[in-house]
Amino acid sequence: MRSYLISRLLGMIPTLAVISVIVFVVIQLPPGDIVTSTLDRLQAQGVDATEEYVQNLRARYNLDKPLVLQYFYWAGNLLTGDMGYSHLYSRPVNELLWERLGYTLSITVSALMFMWIVALPLGIYSAIRQYSIGDYIMTSVALVGVATPPFLVALVFMHIGFEWFGVSTGGLFSPEYEDAPWSLGRVADLLAHIWLPMIIVGLGSAAFTMRILRANLLDELNKPYVVTARAKGVGPAKLILKYPVRIAINPFISTIGFVLPSLISGEAIVSLVMGLPTIGPLLLTALLNQDMFLAGSLLMWLAILTVVGILLSDILLAWLDPRIRYE
Amino acid sequence: MxxxxxxxxxxxxxxxxxxxxxxxxxxxxxxxxxxxxxxxxxxxxxxxxxxxxxxxxxxxxxxxxxxxxxxxxxxxxxxxxxxxxxxxxxxxxxxxxxxISMVFQEPMTALSPVYTVGNQVAEAILCHRKVGRQQAWKEAAEMLERVGIGDIDRRIRMYPFEFSGGMRQRVVIAMALVCHPExxxxxxxxxxxxxxVQAEILTLIKDLxxxxxxxxxxxxxxxxxxxxxxxxxxxxxxxxxxxxxxxxxxxxxxxxxxxxxxxxxxxxxxxxxxxxxxxxxxxxxxxxxxxxxxxxxxxxxxxxxxxxxxxxxxx
CATH class of the missing domain: 3.40.50.300 (P-loop containing nucleotide triphosphate hydrolases)
Structure with a gap:
């Protein structure tokens, strides 16, 4: 188990290195850079930048150096925790990022929890009562859930909230707590608001994983080891949970790895629609304005979160299934 | 009669x-x-x-x-x-x-791959008698030894996929007999x-x-x-x-x-x-x-x- 852990942890390093190269290339791809967009802005204000000013600007962002060197400057700073300076917001990226990253993480992790809590019992029920009315209802609802994009669900929820209950469902805080310092009241206010994005972001994945669990469990239910356990006198509830479910949740856990990125991207769109102060809208703004340091750091962080998520699901799998552990 | x-x-x-x-x-x-x-x-x-x-x-x-x-x-x-x-x-x-207990045809699939042999044999005892976990494991170990599984302290903590077919069938037999069914x-x-292995298992069933x-x-x-x-x-x-x-x-x-x-x-x-x-x-x-x-x-x-x-x- 320990060697497995170490090898997986070491494996993360090249993965992230490759991702950082890709991220760097992607943010370099569109024509222009911070300097050109700054000049555009200055020009729009009627200010003519001198050649010297432009040179200084290029030098400050290392833009006068070859691309490869630029990458190493960028990556090296990332490693030391310096994510650069957001030209757009005129603030260090670090400052901008932490709070939003926190919100993104809380929404994503709570959506993941929501997904589990909903999908697990419903998937089990659907499988052991296959072709019952309850099963038909749930699989049909789940099909709709899988097919509906989260932003649409968000719009529907907001519409219902506004039209029927007269409440504005956007944002993560009530106006009075919006810019207040952290306090118990603010935490409570956050909790009172976060459940809606949590449900909206988690709904599609919950439906998806429920269907996976149902299919897996149906495969396992009639396996000989279940019959053996039954013949041994194991009670009905324990029989289902200890034997087939235990095997059927294996793929269920490994889906965390690929559900996580979709949760994060789903969260981005939902946040735009609902006006949530998370990473998604910030990333979009940064990309639109070619704020390279900000966009690069954000993309890098999303990549790190995803890689860590996959790592966690792999560790969980190894812990649950000895067959993986012993390889 | x-x-x-x-x-x-x-x-x-x-x-x-x-x-x-x-x-x-x-x-x-x-x-x-x-x-x-x-x-x-x-x-x-x-x-x-x-x-x-x-x-x-x-x-x-x-x-x-x-x-x-x-x-x-x-x-x-x-x-x-x-x-x-x-x-x-x-x-x-x-x-x-x-x-009444049962030994099945397929020893390769009759045991759950994610629980140790000891866990699955002891469970049979825990299902039918009010004994502690430790006692159940002890009796499971005795039964496993009786069906011919040696080095029991180590093997009882192993998983079925680490056993050969014949050994797995011995485990299944131990599991079936551990509660002394009629x-x-x-x-x-x-x-x-x-x-x-067939001959060994048959002899084992007859002897037991x-x-x-x-x-x-x-x-x-x-x-x-x-x-x-x-x-x-x-x-x-x-x-x-x-x-x-x-x-x-x-x-x-x-x-x-x-x-x-x-x-x-x-x-x-x-x-x-x-x-x-x-x-x-x-x-x-x-x-x-x-x-x-x-x-x-x-x-x-x-x-x-x-x-x-x-x-x-x-x-």
């Missing part, structure tokens, strides 16, 4: 399929003498395993018991009837694994094993039966195994019992045409160089696919064939 531990009468099982009902068992009846080995023989699909599953009440849908009785007379408690037990009757849970049902326990004194219901299509193990033989064909007798009666002097065909089809007995005998549905004057009631003969055996064709029968 012989002491009977299990009395099956008129057992009928239907499987609902897309094209209608399949009668998997029709009017199956036999007795199991206490402390003896009763073998059920027959070809694939003759209803051997379905019969065993009925006794354990683990028939899965679309299969359903539609009639008959199974009277069980355990030594440790009052006799009761199995088919009519309610789903929540505590005796049903006690029956499964406690009073009946051990073996559903083709050696079919999936290679020949040398002598030692523990339990009754055994042994399901097989291997006549050689029947000769080696059984006291009494029940021959099944197409969901019906066609002949019942002692192992000597049935193997030395088969009466029913199907039994005769079955014996003739054993490769070892056939003359070399000739095609093996096969069993047609009509043997001699008897259409064996037509059901006849079981008739009891004076020498204790029962056979299902037209009365006038039974040699020496008193009509």
């Amino acid at each position: 012989m002491d009977t531990v299990l009395k099956v009468r008129g057992l009928a099982v239907d499987f609902k399929t897309d094209i209608g009902l399949t009668h998997a068992l029709v009017d199956v009846g036999f007795d199991m003498p206490r402390g003896k080995v009763t073998a059920i023989v027959g070809e694939s699909g003759s209803g051997k395993s379905v019969t065993a599953n009925c006794i354990m009440r683990i028939i899965q849908p679309p299969g359903k018991i539609v009639g008959g009785t199974i009277d069980f007379a355990p030594e440790s408690m009052d006799p009761f009837e199995i088919v009519s037990l309610g789903k929540r009757d505590p005796r049903l849970q006690e029956l499964r694994g406690g009073l 009946i051990l049902i073996c559903d083709e326990p050696t079919t999936a094993l290679d020949v040398t 039966q002598n030692e523990l004194g339990n009754s055994v219901l042994f399901i097989t299509h291997d006549i050689g195994v029947v000769a080696q193990l059984a006291d009494k033989v029940v021959v099944m064909y197409q969901g019906r019992v066609v002949e019942i007798g002692t192992v000597r009666q049935v193997l030395k002097d088969p009466m029913h045409p199907y039994t005769k065909g079955l014996l003739a089809a054993i490769p070892g007995l056939a003359p070399k160089g000739e095609p093996l005998a096969t069993i047609a549905s009509v043997v001699g004057d008897t259409d064996i696919s037509r059901p006849y009631p079981l008739i009891s003969l004076p020498d204790g055996r029962q056979v299902s064939m037209p009365r006038e064709q039974i040699p020496g029968a008193i009509i």
